[in-house]
Amino acid sequence: xxxxxxxxxxxxxxxxxxxxxxxxxxxxxxxxxxxxxxxxxxxxxxxxxxxxxxxxxxxxxxxxxxxxxxxxxxxxxxxxxxxxxxxxxxxxxxxxxxxxxxxxxxxxxxxxxxxxxxxxxxxxxxxxxxxxxxxxxxxxxxxxxxxxxxxxxxxxxxxxxxxxxxx
Amino acid sequence: xxxxxxxxxxxxxxxxxxxxxxxxxxxxxxxxxxxxxxxxxxxxxxxxxxxxxxxxxxxxxxxxxxxxxxxxxxxxxxxxxxxxxxxxxxxxxxxxxxxxxxxxxxxxxxxxxxxxxxxxxxxxxxxxxxxxxxxxxxxxxxxxxxxxxxxxxxxxxxxxxxxxxxxxxxxxxxxxxxxxxxxxxxxxxxxxxxxxxxxxxxxxxxxxxxxxxxxxxxxxxxxxxxxxxxxxxxxxxxxxxxxxxxxxxxxxxxxxxxxxxxxxxxxxxxxxxxxxxxxxxxxxxxxxxxxxxxxxxxxxxxxxxxxxxxxxxxxxxxxxxxxxxxxxxxxxxxxxxxxxxxxxxxxxxxxxxxxxxxxxxxxxxxxxxxxxxxxxxxxxxxxxxxxxxxxxxxxxxxxxxxxxxxxxxxxxxxxxxxxxxxxxxxxxxxxxxxxxxxxxxxxxxxxxxxxxxxxxxxxxxxxxxxxxxxxxxxxxxxxxxxxxxxxxxxxxxxxxxxxxxxxxxxxxxxxxxxxxxxxxxxxxxxxxxxxxxxxxxxxxxxxxxxxxxx
Numbered sequence: 001x002x003x004x005x006x007x008x009x010x011x012x013x014x015x016x017x018x019x020x021x022x023x024x025x026x027x028x029x030x031x032x033x034x035x036x037x038x039x040x041x042x043x044x045x046x047x048x049x050x051x052x053x054x055x056x057x058x059x060x061x062x063x064x065x066x067x068x069x070x071x072x073x074x075x076x077x078x079x080x081x082x083x084x085x086x087x088x089x090x091x092x093x094x095x096x097x098x099x100x101x102x103x104x105x106x107x108x109x110x111x112x113x114x115x116x117x118x119x120x121x122x123x124x125x126x127x128x129x130x131x132x133x134x135x136x137x138x139x140x141x142x143x144x145x146x147x148x149x150x151x152x153x154x155x156x157x158x159x160x161x162x163x164x165x166x167x
Numbered sequence: 168x169x170x171x172x173x174x175x176x177x178x179x180x181x182x183x184x185x186x187x188x189x190x191x192x193x194x195x196x197x198x199x200x201x202x203x204x205x206x207x208x209x210x211x212x213x214x215x216x217x218x219x220x221x222x223x224x225x226x227x228x229x230x231x232x233x234x235x236x237x238x239x240x241x242x243x244x245x246x247x248x249x250x251x252x253x254x255x256x257x258x259x260x261x262x263x264x265x266x267x268x269x270x271x272x273x274x275x276x277x278x279x280x281x282x283x284x285x286x287x288x289x290x291x292x293x294x295x296x297x298x299x300x301x302x303x304x305x306x307x308x309x310x311x312x313x314x315x316x317x318x319x320x321x322x323x324x325x326x327x328x329x330x331x332x333x334x335x336x337x338x339x340x341x342x343x344x345x346x347x348x349x350x351x352x353x354x355x356x357x358x359x360x361x362x363x364x365x366x367x368x369x370x371x372x373x374x375x376x377x378x379x380x381x382x383x384x385x386x387x388x389x390x391x392x393x394x395x396x397x398x399x400x401x402x403x404x405x406x407x408x409x410x411x412x413x414x415x416x417x418x419x420x421x422x423x424x425x426x427x428x429x430x431x432x433x434x435x436x437x438x439x440x441x442x443x444x445x446x447x448x449x450x451x452x453x454x455x456x457x458x459x460x461x462x463x464x465x466x467x468x469x470x471x472x473x474x475x476x477x478x479x480x481x482x483x484x485x486x487x488x489x490x491x492x493x494x495x496x497x498x499x500x501x502x503x504x505x506x507x508x509x510x511x512x513x514x515x516x517x518x519x520x521x522x523x524x525x526x527x528x529x530x531x532x533x534x535x536x537x538x539x540x541x542x543x544x545x546x547x548x549x550x551x552x553x554x555x556x557x558x559x560x561x562x563x564x565x566x567x568x569x570x571x572x573x574x575x576x577x578x579x580x581x582x583x584x585x586x587x588x589x590x591x592x593x594x595x596x597x598x599x600x601x602x603x604x605x606x607x608x609x610x611x612x613x614x615x616x617x618x619x620x621x622x623x624x625x626x627x628x629x630x631x632x633x634x635x636x637x638x639x640x641x642x643x644x645x646x647x648x649x650x651x652x653x654x655x656x657x658x659x660x661x662x663x664x665x666x667x668x669x670x671x672x673x674x675x676x677x678x679x680x681x682x683x684x685x686x687x688x689x690x691x692x693x694x695x696x697x698x699x700x701x702x703x704x705x706x707x708x709x710x711x712x713x714x715x716x717x
Contacts, residue, residue, distance in 0.1 A: 080205060080288065082328025086404045089325055094439060110189065110206055117324035129197070140185050143178035145318040147444035148325070155174045155318070156454060 002131040005100070005122040007138065009131050014050055014071060029073060032057060035065070043068050052104070055083040063095045072097060074120075076105035085118045092119035093149035112137040117150045168229045168535060169314050170460050171279040178321075179276040182283060186210050187269040194266065209289060209327065211257075211282025212268060216587050221260045221268060222285040223275060227295040227313035227337075228256030228538040230280075232525035235536055237278040239521035245271045250521070252506060252514040254578060254629060255334070256294050256538040257285055261585055283321065288329045290320035290400070294336045296344040297503075297539035300461060301547040303495045306356055307363060309339035311456050312392060315447065318455070319393050326400045330407035331415035333400065334372075337365075341658075346540060348380045348660035349373055349632060351417045352399060355658075357386060364388045369399060369429065370421030371660070373626040378418040379660050383430035389452070391437070393445040398437035402429065462533035462548055467498020469551065477555035485607055486558055486569040500551050502532070504544040504566040505576065509601045512594045513579045514542030516566075523564045531557045541578055543571065574616040574683065575601040578629055582622030582639065589622035591639025591646040591672070596620055599676045604683075613683055616697040619654075632656035634698045635682060636663040637675065646672040652682070652709055653701045666710040678713045685712040 003012045016029040027048035035042060035051045042049055050071030053062060062072065072091060074084035084103065091097040102122040103115050109130040112123060116138055125131055144152050153161075186206075193203040211222040223238065230238075238258060242250045245267050246260040253259060263271060275281055284291055293313045300308040316335060320326070326333070338345040339356035347353030353368035364386045371380025387395050403417045421429045477483045492501040504524065507513050516524075524544060528536050531553045532546035539545050544566070549557060561567035570576050577600060580586065582593030597620055604610050619633030630636030636651035647669035654663030670678050685708060686697045701709065
């Protein structure tokens with residue numbers, strides 16, 4: 001399961017821990033339940049903390065904690081289950097989360113560009129063979145028709161800009 | 168119509184390149200069929216009973232003659248010389264080989280058409296009135312907003328893996344020719360105090376659990392169209408059921424939450440985004456409006472002498488009575504081309520017919536063609552003085568059967584002849600009905616009557632909204648058909664009522680004929696239509712006769 005961030009394969013600095021397992025020393029990812037039950041103790045540890053947030057729980061609950069979270073991992077239990085696309089946009093665009101937004105689960109190359117457009121910047125790829133194709137997947141389109149929070153210019157904006165230059 | 172530019176063309180080339188790569192990975196085994204399936208579906212590629220099927224999107228049913236010729240080429244080169252127009256204003260090719268699909272798509276992309284989002288759990292082709300831009304009873308041309316929605320929904324990163332498919336229909340006319348109340352979202356263009364907006368209906372749909380859409384907003388200002396749609400889609404994407412494919416459409420979410428609670432959730436979401444990047448200011452709307460090139464219709468007078476003379480000929484007069492609709496510009500008319508010949512599969516069109524229709528469109532109709540949801544084609548702008556010559560030319564290629572809106576203008580799904588979901592055949596029932604009602608004078612006397620046939624409970628033939636609806640069910644390996652009466656898809660949409668037990672295949676045509684005869688006997692006058700008689704009398708008198716021995 002290679003981890004790709006900012007277009008390159010990296011070693012994962014985080015350790016995801018089960019709810020009943022002891023906490024490791026370094027950066028840690030805990031479950032939503034564990035985070036909500038022990039948030040003060042977890043934040044007091046002074047190591048980077050991430051949360052694995054399920055795709056059927058409202059991300060509004062996370063809002064007050066976001067400034068202290070280094071990472072939010074959102075789940076694609078099946079790639080056909082697209083709830084995390086909406087969660088990602090809400091975290092980035094409504095709640096202003098600036099930390100790492102990681103896609104986990106059934107993450108395949110053909111979904112990467114849409115994930116990036118929704119605000120994900122890290123991908124836990126299910127297939128090792130997909131790792132070499134991330135750059136290609138993320139650059140397979142140059143035209144985008146609708147605005148999201150990713151800052152890519154839409155076709156309409158580009159048209160308008162082109163018109164302005166001609167005028 | 169909307170003219171594509173370099174951006175749209177580049178986008179389509181990128182899409183074809185991506186699909187070519189996906190097909191190559193499928194053929195090499197790098198992608199499993201399970202992984203490939205949603206990718207091919209998002210490009211309109213189904214695996215049917217006998218072969219792969221390609222569904223090509225015709226955005227809001229508008230084509231130019233060049234595009235129709237490209238469809239003819241694809242039908243000839245990659246298929247068996249014909250295509251099938253669908254109730255969603257699209258066209259399907261039934262016999263395409265997987266390895267050749269990328270080439271077929273590349274040819275279509277050259278003229279700006281594609282199969283994107285004609286399938287899969289995403290926002291599908293936005294459909295509208297086939298008479299848009301020409302109808303006398305419309306407020307504004309709804310295609311402008313259909314195009315706004317098309318651009319916004321194309322590869323929308325958030326809404327490509329929804330719980331289930333999502334269909335939007337839009338109408339701007341008094342008479343709803345787009346069946347907006349039976350779509351996931353129906354939009355009815357309205358004006359209030361000089362301002363354009365929409366009535367928003369949500370949760371309509373047919374299929375195994377039919378619902379009529381509920382109005383959740385009476386008047387949505389046009390500036391807010393996309394932000395409000397995004398709020399609806401987000402509410403659905405996050406909250407729609409994913410545990411059961413048959414309960415995953417938004418209509419179930421609306422039904423289970425109640426329309427008021429659903430509307431409140433949408434409202435809350437919308438308030439958070441309505442002033443954001445999706446707001447459609449005048450510049451944004453006019454940028455899209457500017458890309459529409461509409462024909463310059465010359466000022467002409469109604470009822471030119473050529474037309475008056477031709478109307479003396481009974482065959483022309485009969486065709487004119489049901490195939491020609493009034494145009495908003497004087498001296499012009501809207502012409503429907505019937506794809507329902509006696510004995511033919513509803514909605515089929517050969518490559519030769521497509522080429523001929525494209526040529527006739529260039530000669531008589533400003534090069535513009537529409538696909539109607541009734542599975543017919545339409546020339547939206549024809550000079551009335553050209554009608555006699557056009558009629559002769561259409562008749563010569565078999566698309567002037569004078570049955571538009573009549574009992575043999577049947578909407579039918581492909582059924583078990585093609586479809587892997589079907590329980591029964593449906594095309595042969597349609598064919599037999601057109602043969603039984605082959606007499607042009609008789610069907611004209613019967614008058615307006617919509618017959619819809621679905622070969623399974625998924626209801627692709629929209630049997631729930633047929634005046635006479637026919638649903639195929641399988642019992643002990645035999646084909647049976649249920650009949651519903653009184654359904655309507657227009658602005659007063661209503662679901663048909665089941666008249667009783669299913670009828671064996673061998674008796675269904677007789678049963679329909681008996682229903683029609685009952686109507687002829689009981690109608691107060693020829694002005695009382697079949698549907699009006701059913702509404703007045705209820706289903707009882709029809710039910711008694713449908714099952715009576717002949």
